[in-house]
Amino acid sequence: MYIHQLKHNIPNSSFYLMKEKLKEHIEKLIPLTDDEFLFVLSHFSFEKYKKNDFLIQQGESVKHCYFVVSGLLKLVYDDKDGKQHIVSFAMEDWWESDFSAYFTQTKAKMSLQCIENTSVFSLSLKNYEKLSTELPKIERFFLKKSNAGHIASQNRIISFLTSNAKERYEQLLKQYPLLFQRVPKTLIASYLGVSRETLSRLSF
Amino acid sequence: MYIHQLKHNIPNSSFYLMKEKLKEHIEKLIPLTDDEFLFVLSHFSFEKYKKNDFLIQQGESVKHCYFVVSGLLKLVYDDKDGKQHIVSFAMEDWWESDFSAYFTQTKAKMSLQCIENTSVFSLSLKNYEKLSTELPKIERFFLKKSNAGHIASQNRIISFLTSNAKERYEQLLKQYPLLFQRVPKTLIASYLGVSRETLSRLSF
DNA sequence: TTATAATCGTGATGTATGTCACACGACAAT
DNA sequence: ATTGTCGTGTGACATACATCACGATTATAA
Known part of the structure; x- marks a missing residue:
């Protein structure tokens, strides 16, 4: 009985922590009063997914963008030959979606799938717009996030332009050292744009 | 004498057209009253540059972002071996800068240089922030632009991940057919991430 | 004009990387 | 315990692409 209660309490107390995570994340860029944050939060829904679950499926419509809590x-991106290409890893504290499909309300060109069990706050486009309109502050937050995303993508392009497979691997290793204990090398290879065999042969 | 007057009038009438270009560009995304637009415009300065001029030099600080009128x-990006890599072409109606350096007030990692004689509206960071604060509408405009830029960069990444040199060339050709009459193939090659010799050998 | 850059193509050759095939251990499901 | 799937390494070979070298043409500047 006592254990039962505990079980039930875990999701609640963990939800409290989740909220804090989102709040702290936003407040790194813009300050929010408690009321403002509750207003913000009311536009999100908290969701849990299991390893291999899809949040977005290529070809389907994209209703949400996601903030990754854990x-x-x-x-x-799956190409015509059925090969998988990793456009991005989305880790804790990241915002992710097929933003093109999300904002223009078209079909997803990419899939978003769990590598691990994952919990997110999800935001519908309608709520995104409502939030932006009613709390202009948050629009500034999204603008900063978008700029950061743009810059990150540009750096990845520069990496492709200037570096070979080994150099790109080293850059990734330096940028996200934690990643390598969490994902199989096949996925790392797919992110780097090389075959898993080539990656395996790179000597370090 | 009459010719002299004409000469003096050209810049003025052309400046009028420039303003219209900016106005129409913004109004594709958000409506503006005439007064609002004049307020917006007052934060920009109009500048002309000649072929080969630098708007941004790698290693220097970045004071402005630019809207390309013509x-x-x-x-x-110049790498350690002195090789040039084209991160982006900026054509008419584009916003460009080293945004990372611009927003974080750090030294430029890239240069922005004229391929042709170019006229721009330039916006200082201070004016960018003033404008965003005083006219929240414009912040939505910048947000939409930033999203579009992010998506464009992501598409370029997908192109690197999924396509070989020839396919990337064809994609570029399809996307910007006009570009190929305006820039030497060496620059196209540099944008695509292949040597000019390889590009030259691709058969079409 | 003449001289000096750019630009572009193309051969010869080297190298990075892709592809196919196979083996082996870790782990999961039954 | 048994079977299967997944992740990983590695050999053999094919191919895409880079690099170096040379000419030829076309702009550009003195």
């Missing part, structure tokens, strides 16, 4: 996801 | 620029 876990790990991959944003994947 | 002409053509390249955003270039």
